[in-house]
Amino acid sequence: MKKKGLTYKDAGVDIEAGERLVDLIKPYAKKTFDKNVLAGIGGFGAGYLLPKGYKEPVLVSGTDGVGTKLKVAQMANVHDTVGIDLVAMCVNDILTVGAKPLFFLDYFATGKLSVETAADVIRGIAKGCEIAGCSLIGGETAEMPDFYPEGEYDLAGFVVGIVDRGSYITGQDIEEGDVILGLSSSGIHSNGYSLVRKLFFEVLNLKVDDVVEELGGKKVYEVLLEPTRIYVKSILSLIDQVRVKGMAHITGGGIPGNLVRVLPEGVKAVIEKGSWEILPIFKFIQEKGNVPEEEMFRTFNMGVGYAVIVSPEDEVRAKEILERAGEKVYTIGRIERGERGVEIR
Template sequence: MERKRALTYKDVGVDIEAGERLVDRIKPFAKRTFDKNVLAGIGGFGAGYLMPKGYEEPVLVSGTDGVGTKLKVAQMANVHDTVGIDLVAMCVNDILTVGAKPLFFLDYFATGKLSVDVAADVIKGIAKGCELAGCSLIGGETAEMPDFYPEGEYDLAGFVVGVVERRKYITGERIEPGDVVLGLASSGIHSNGYSLVRKLFFEVLELKIDDYVEELGRKVYEALLEPTKIYVKSILNLIERVEVKGMAHITGGGIPGNLVRVLPKGVNAVIEKGTWKVPPIFKFIQERGNVPEEEMFKTFNMGIGFTVVVSPELEKEALDILESSGERAFKIGKIVEGEGKVVVE
């Protein structure tokens, strides 16, 4: 009788040793993000984090998100050290809207066959995002799933926990007619609308990933992989110094679809086009793709990545604080009586 060769986990596509090498590779990146409250970090079964002192009635705020099909662009370009920043940004900017300071972050990296180099680049970007957001990367999961993902592809998810004093929790309920809407400039497309973007760039226009685009002054991958802006430090500085009534992270749905989420009944937000400069990437998409302007505002951030609502008497002070924090900020609209809608005019 013929003796059969022993079957191993590695034979079917799961390399446990590669996973262990990855953990060793990423530990230094993660450790740079640790603060004094981290009890246990990368490599264990669970990560511990002490509740920060100084809160009378702390509210924990959690968020989770991904990067969407922007990952396809990263994989086409073989550039993997920026999408981790996007992952952190999408999560921390969300919980920031209620005034929460991000405390710690975990990631989930899933692929068909693990490339230690690729995964390490991705997680290096996640650690960089955590440094920018002032939070600790204390854990994560690497899942190697043969036959589930095509070769060379991976997916990402992120999870963040933050904290805010209950009496400082920002809901938008105090927004009233006469208030002003401030907009913080985005760094580009951020992480939404990439199904449309990829269709335009790679199918309609038949551009290659490293083609130079004159109108953008950059190669395709450089324009499309610009990381999502992280607003945490600037906004936390702002809310420490002035009263902020409501905030919105401008993601899928654009300004109309996100600012509306913090408007109370009885008011509208009127957004005034022309109060900020729309970046060239959006003009390129609109003109070359023949995309209606209304569709552009529903799909993309159009150059505004985060919005803040304050009383009119605080407008100048708030803008000065934001600009001193390194942000480009503008008054982009006002609050009027209405039925809870966002109007772009």
């Protein structure tokens, strides 16, 4: 009797499942398409026509992941919000130079493909793209047996945006007296989760479904999986009306580690503690984990997810524009003469 031949599925890779996933996610992606998408999900490459109206267009690219926040999503079996996080981490980065996101691609890697889980993740990615106003035009799903533990996956995202060369924001015009505006974050966003997981699940021995009264009576996973805020539409509206000198996406490294990246030599950013609302989650982490204040500011956004630097004469108008766009905005500091850096007082 002839022995049955070994198949790819026997080795742990289900081609049919991958094909089902592609069919399942096409409608999500198609909802994000604009008139410039020439070819989308399912082909070997995706085409995108450069928009008209730019004198000297500059393409701006970015890539990022979600980090160990994915562990919380996998523990809770809640997978759609990390897709929004993935988009946010990429588009908020390229936004800092004034770039409008055009299109997005994702990379989903796992040991054994769960079509339902992957579809939830990609549905979240599509939602993030809708919020950011960009098109989800492609991606890659990699099923790699023995590479990832069962039930785990990893994500990476890639975005391309556009800005006119004359409108490219470099931070080089920032000067003494300029004002620093802070836009409120939605929570932890997507950084510091190795510390967060250690505190919640090891030190405090909480479960993802436990209710935490100090955090508004929400369940642990609801607080920890709050998606990263996407600032694209608010900021693009702002830079259309006000001269913005510099911007920073407050991610790993906190306000000090990110704001310094846009400062020219000869000036420093002075941040005034108490000038904005520190969200309850950060107070909870600091108190329960006995985390030093310096470590908190170096690890978390502390309630400020994005920073904008404008001239003092533009402060009031900039805040009005951002507030009309739905942002909570605070004047969190000023630019002073001194050695390049960030000082928190």
